[in-house]
Amino acid sequence: MADELSFPTGLGTSDADTISLLGQDLAADLMGRVGFGELAFWLVAGRRPSAGEVRLFEAVLVALADHGFTPTAIAARLTYLSAPDSLQGALAAGLLGGGSRFLGVTEDCGRFLAAVLAEASGDDFDAIALDAVTRAKAEKRFVPGLGHPVHKVEDPRTPVLIRIATEEGIYGPHLRLFEAIGRVHPQVLHRRLPLNGAGVCGAALADLGLPVEMLRGFALLARAAGLLGQIAEERRRPIANQIYLTVDRNAVYEA
Numbered sequence: 001m002a003d004e005l006s007f008p009t010g011l012g013t014s015d016a017d018t019i020s021l022l023g024q025d026l027a028a029d030l031m032g033r034v035g036f037g038e039l040a041f042w043l044v045a046g047r048r049p050s051a052g053e054v055r056l057f058e059a060v061l062v063a064l065a066d067h068g069f070t071p072t073a074i075a076a077r078l079t080y081l082s083a084p085d086s087l088q089g090a091l092a093a094g095l096l097g098g099g100s101r102f103l104g105v106t107e108d109c110g111r112f113l114a115a116v117l118a119e120a121s122g123d124d125f126d127a128i129a130l131d132a133v134t135r136a137k138a139e140k141r142f143v144p145g146l147g148h149p150v151h152k153v154e155d156p157r158t159p160v161l162i163r164i165a166t167e168e169g170i171y172g173p174h175l176r177l178f179e180a181i182g183r184v185h186p187q188v189l190h191r192r193l194p195l196n197g198a199g200v201c202g203a204a205l206a207d208l209g210l211p212v213e214m215l216r217g218f219a220l221l222a223r224a225a226g227l228l229g230q231i232a233e234e235r236r237r238p239i240a241n242q243i244y245l246t247v248d249r250n251a252v253y254e255a
């Protein structure tokens with residue numbers, strides 16, 4: 001009976017002396033020879049990325065690592081205040097906040113763009129974008145990737161990622177549609193909103209051919225590094241207790 005069991009994997013395995021990963025000898029062929037970003041791409045895509053793809057992918061990871069005292073950073077710091085014995089708890093608390101308003105939008109935007117492109121015909125990207133924004137507004141949905149709480153005119157990450165994608169020959173239909181949304185949305189929303197960093201990262205990852213259903217994972221991978229930095233700084237120069245006491249001392253009891 002046991003002979004019939006089979007659990008196929010193309011990722012990792014080991015025996016007493018060796019560790020294999022992605023068909024390579026981990027110790028001999030990968031350690032010290034492949035960057036962590038390249039490995040993360042390879043693990044998910046199941047193919048080794050080109051140097052240009054690694055450059056764009058790592059630019060995404062760098063873009064999303066940290067954005068100051070965001071809800072994810074504050075959640076991690078407050079959890080660390082309460083449970084300094086649980087670094088993993090603080091990290092997990094921060095990552096749990098990667099959702100449809102902040103950070104997780106990387107995937108929402110990639111999915112949105114992919115769905116619009118799947119239905120679209122022709123190559124008039126401004127017309128396709130206009131239709132997509134009009135439909136989102138009619139359905140009372142926010143367009144993912146538009147707007148930012150701090151960068152009201154331009155998110156500095158957006159033009160840089162578009163430039164890198166163009167330089168590396170990876171600028172594709174998702175980034176093209178995203179830029180078209182940036183041009184046409186004022187006609188529908190009657191205000192000009194910035195194309196934000198989370199959104200451009202989703203468009204770039206989709207143009208890299210990564211599965212849109214996995215894009216939140218990359219945003220979380222990037223933010224895990226940033227949150228580690230936040231927790232390390234919390235240890236060196238704590239602020240979480242002040243946040244806690246400020247809210248508690250200013251609470252207004254309205255029973």
Ligand SMILES: CC(C)(COP(=O)(O)OP(=O)(O)OC[C@H]1O[C@@H](n2cnc3c(N)ncnc32)[C@H](O)[C@@H]1OP(=O)(O)O)[C@@H](O)C(=O)NCCC(=O)NCCSC(=O)C[C@@](O)(CC(=O)O)C(=O)O
Pocket residue numbers: 063064066067070071072100101102103104105141142143144145146147148149150189191193196197198199
């Ligand atoms: C980002 C924010 C909540 C900002 O809110 P705010 O309230 O400050 O927006 P305002 O500028 O005040 O909006 C002015 C008027 O436009 C309307 N309006 C706004 N956005 C609109 C839109 N997309 N579609 C239609 N209409 C819109 C709004 O309803 C208002 O209408 P009205 O009330 O009538 O005046 C909002 O845009 C939003 O939900 N966007 C969609 C989700 C999105 O893309 N999130 C990514 C954010 S980046 C990120 O995740 C990475 C991170 O930022 C953070 C991290 O790390 O955690 C980092 O940097 O790394």
